[in-house]
Amino acid sequence: MPDDAAAPEARKVLKVALLGCGTVGSQVARILLEDGDALAARSGARLELAGIAVRSLDAKRDVDLPRELFTDEAEPLVDSADLVVELMGGIEPARSLILRAIRKGASVVTGNKALLAQDGPALFEEADRNNAELSFEAAVAGAIPIIRPIRESLSGDRITRVLGIVNGTTNYILDQMDTTGEAFADALAEAQRLGYAEADPTADVEGHDAAAKAALLATLAFHTPVSLEDVRCQGITSVTAEDIAAAKESGFVIKLLAIAELVQLEGREGGEGNEGTSVRVHPTLLPREHPLAAVRGAYNAVFVEAENAGQLMFYGAGAGGRPTASAVMGDLVSTARRVVAGAPGRTDTATRRLPMVGVEGIVTSYSIGLEVADQPGVLSRVAAVFAEHGVSIEAMRQTLDGGAPGSGTGRAELRFVTHRATEKALAETVADIKNLDAVESVTSVLRVEGV
DSSP: OOGGGGGGSSSSEOOOOOEEHHHHHHHHHHHHHHHHHHHHHHHEEEEEEEEEOOOTTTTOOSSOOGGGEEEEOOHHHHHTTTOOOOOOOOTTHHHHHHHHHHHHTOOOEOOOHHHHHHHHHHHHHHHHHHOOEEEEEGGSSSSSOOOOIIIITTTTTTTEEEEOOOOOHHHHHHHHHHOOOHHHHHHHHHHTTTTSSSSSSSHTTTSSSHHHHHHHEEEEEEHHHOGGGGEEEESTOOOOOOHHHHHHOOOOOOEEEEEEEEEETTTTOOEEEEEEEEEEEEEEEETTTTTGOOOTEEEEEEEEETTEEEEEEEEEEEESSHOOOHHHHHHHHHHHHHHTTOOOOOOOSOOOOOOOOOOGGOEEEEEEEEEEEEOTHHHHHOOOOOOOOOOOOEEEEEEESSSSSTSSSSEEEEEEEOOOEEHHHHHHHHHHHHTTTEEEEEEEEEEOOOO
C-alpha cells in the first residue's frame, strides 16, 4: 500500500488556531470536532483544533464546546499553530494577529471584510513575502463561492463588471417593502425581530458593509488595489414606500447593489492601458426580469460579466453561522491541501494600478421623482431641462393630487426614467430642475441598471 493511502491516524497533523467564537466561529469549531475523519480524507492531513482565543472565557456560546479549548491569550496560540482561522472581526487585534501568523509562515483563513477592505493589499504582500496564504471566501456573501471563482476559474478571462446583492439585511428590508408596501422603519423593525438586522443596523442600512465587500471584489476582479475609501457609498434609509410603489408600477424593483466596473477614461482610445475603475454602492432600480431582481429575503447574489465567459450569477445564503462556516471550511481544507503538498502560497498582490474614476465619469440611467404644481406647461419646461443637458427620457409617469387638471390648485407627481448618460450630465439636470419655479421638490433620485 502506498504511503499516501495510509490509515487516517498516520496522516500529517496540522494544528488549527481559531480566533473568535461567535456565530460563525462556534460553527467552525463544531465542524472541526465532529467531522475530523472526513476533513482528514479531503485535505490529506488531520486538522486538529489546537485552541480557541476569545475575549471572554465565560461568554455564552452558540455551540457546547470543550472548556479546555478556550484561552484569552491569542498570541501563544497563534505561535503554536500551522493554520490560523481569524473570525474576531474588527481591525485590532485581528490585524496584528494575522500578521504574526503570516510572518512565521502560517497560512490564514479570515472572514474579516472590514480589515481586508482597509489593509488587504498590504496583508497580501506580506503573505507573498512569507510564502503564506491568506484566504477569505467568507468575507463576501457568506456561503456563496465567489472569491475562488474569481481568483481561479476566471483567472484566464477578463472581468469587466461585477454587480452584487451582498448584504442580506438590506435585501430583506427592501424585499419586505416591495412585497407588503411597508415603510422603511417597519421593515427594519421586522428584520430586527427576526434576527436579520442588528440592534444598531447602521453598517448595513448605510451601505458600509456592502462597500467593504465591493472593495474586495473589485480588487480581485480587476487586479488593482481598491480600498474602502475608494467606494462611493449610499444606503437605503432614504428609500420610501412611494419609491418602491412607483418602481413596481413601472416594472422595476429596488435593490442595494454593489457595482464595480471597468470604465474607459474620458478622451482616450480603447484598450487596457486607458481604463479606470469605478466602485460604488447605492439603491438601484432593476427591471423585474433581471436575474438579480428575483433575489428575495436575506439571500445574496453576485452577477459577473467577463469577456469570454459572458454573464454568470452566483446565488445563495449570504450570512448565518452554518453557511458562512461552510465558506471558512472550504478555505481551510484547500489551504491544508497546499501545505501537505508543499506548494507555494497563492497570492493576490495587485498586478496593475488603475485610476479610480469618480462617480461623475460613469454612464448610468436615473429614475427621478418630482412634486410639481399642476400648471399648464410644467411638463414641457421640465423636458426642456433634460434636453438642454443632452439627457433623453425613456419613460414618464404622472399622478395628480387634488384640484382639477391644469387648474393650478393641485399638485402632480412626475417620475422619469432616463436613457443612459454620464452621471455629470444627470446630476446637472437634477440641479437645474430643482431651480424651476413650478417644481416644489425633487422627491427621489435613484440610479437604474439593466435597461
